[in-house]
Amino acid sequence: MRQKDPGLQVKYEMLFSRTLVITALLILILVIGLFLTLLLESLPSIQHLGFGFLFGKTWDPVSNVYGAYPFLVGTLLTSFLALIISIPFSMAIAIFLGEYQPTGALSAFLKNIIELIAAVPSVIYGFWGLIVLVPLVRSLESKIGVVPYGIGIFTASIILAIMIIPYAASLGREMISMVPAQLKEGAYSLGATRYEVIKAVIIPYTKSGLFAGILLSLGRALGETMAVTMVIGNSSIIPTNIFAPGNTMASVIANEFTEADRSLYLSALIELGMLLFLVTVVINVIGKRIIKGFNT
């Protein structure tokens, strides 16, 4: 038998555990680096524009005026509208898969559908929206008597809603399937119907988890770029109603970043990116905390 040098073994051993620690540190440094780079590059804009940046109502790079308010409004409007549209569907899917039919052919089918919805790239959603959804929305708009742009906040919200349904639905399903059987059986033995059990036992028991799922899908909606950019209309004017064209923080970055010729312009765009980063970090950390608390 070949005798190995024990000293070499120890060296390998050290090398291996060091590499593990270094990669873990690397991830940490990566995230800190992401934030510091954003902060550093947006400093000119923070110094020049201060808090006024957030409330400035005009975004006009030609005359060097940068106000992020139209994009804040656009982002919040699209994301919350998408959330409102998606909640009935995602909750229905969660309840169906978690309570009515956790197993079986029908639920396997629905699960596959949800996975596919999550797998379709956002640029294909955008393309589909542009070709299929925009004409539909346009005819709807001319029926109800608003300017029939077709593109705009409403169209973007519908696409976003479809895209975020899988997140809230799959988390909700997990939560609902974890409700202890005794609780449900107790309610049934008292004579409750299926609906009453869902309303009085399952939803109250899982409400923090369902909320976390919705929160995480909001985080997705806020940062989603491509599909929104393609159908929102890219107008830097504050949207007056939900059918008007607008812009979100992510879409304005996507559209104007490579065209930004002045350093202040570029820096203002990066500040938008940093705000987006901070908001999604907060939402994700809170959402994950709630889920962790639910699981233990």
Next chain:
Amino acid sequence: MKSNINYRINKSLFIKGFIIFLAFLITLPLVSIIYYVAKEGFATINWNFFISVPKPVGEVGGGIANALVGSLILVVVASIIAIPVGIMCGIYLSENGENKLSYYTRLAVDILQGVPSIVVGIVIYFWVVKPTGSFSGLSGSIALSIMMLPIVIRSTEETLKLIPSTLKEAGLALGLPYYKVMIKVILPVGMSGILSGVMLSIARVAGETAPLLFTAFGNPYLNTNIAKPMQSLPLLIFNYATSPYDEWHNLAWGASLILLICILLLNLFTKLLTRRWKVQF
């Protein structure tokens, strides 16, 4: 009293029907998307579509060879960067339950998972594109690898945590050094879980556009040099779908079909993999 019970039962049934209706309504958009992509895509695709580059506006024909090659290179290079780092970090997290570094690293992974992809694009622009002075395939790959990392790390960590410690202890008791136990015993046992995480992360970044906008940038010509701007399928779809020209729309439909098929196959393959190789304890 009797009617009251009937009312409650009927209400319950009605709501069940309503929930099932709402739940299955989600198939509508998916069917519509697949229908349009397949219908328009198959009409465009022919042999020429795969081997030629896009033609200028006004000329019929042209293909997406540049985007196919570019996407392949971008994803392969991103995988080469992300997979080793991701697996190593996953091993560290699964081996170190609760210490300071693992706590903060886990937090960092959570954050990384939620970072909007466009923000990653901005940062890589300043890390790679600006210092090197040119948009490049390499910078695109780095951006994609950052998007892959959290998925690979999480799946590695979750998989390895499920492996009973008796396996590791048996290896150590036989006198194997720790690194050999990890590489030759624990990793192979968890391979299916890790691989499925890797495949999912590839499927995810293959369709990413936003991080490539300011990094790989796109290129109308065939390019295999990762130091130069590079086209990718999602970038091509974005650029041509938002153009006003019908020929370019057709190219975008064809590219959408190819991209969708690749991503669905990756997802399907992942499923088969986990089903066949599932290790149970």
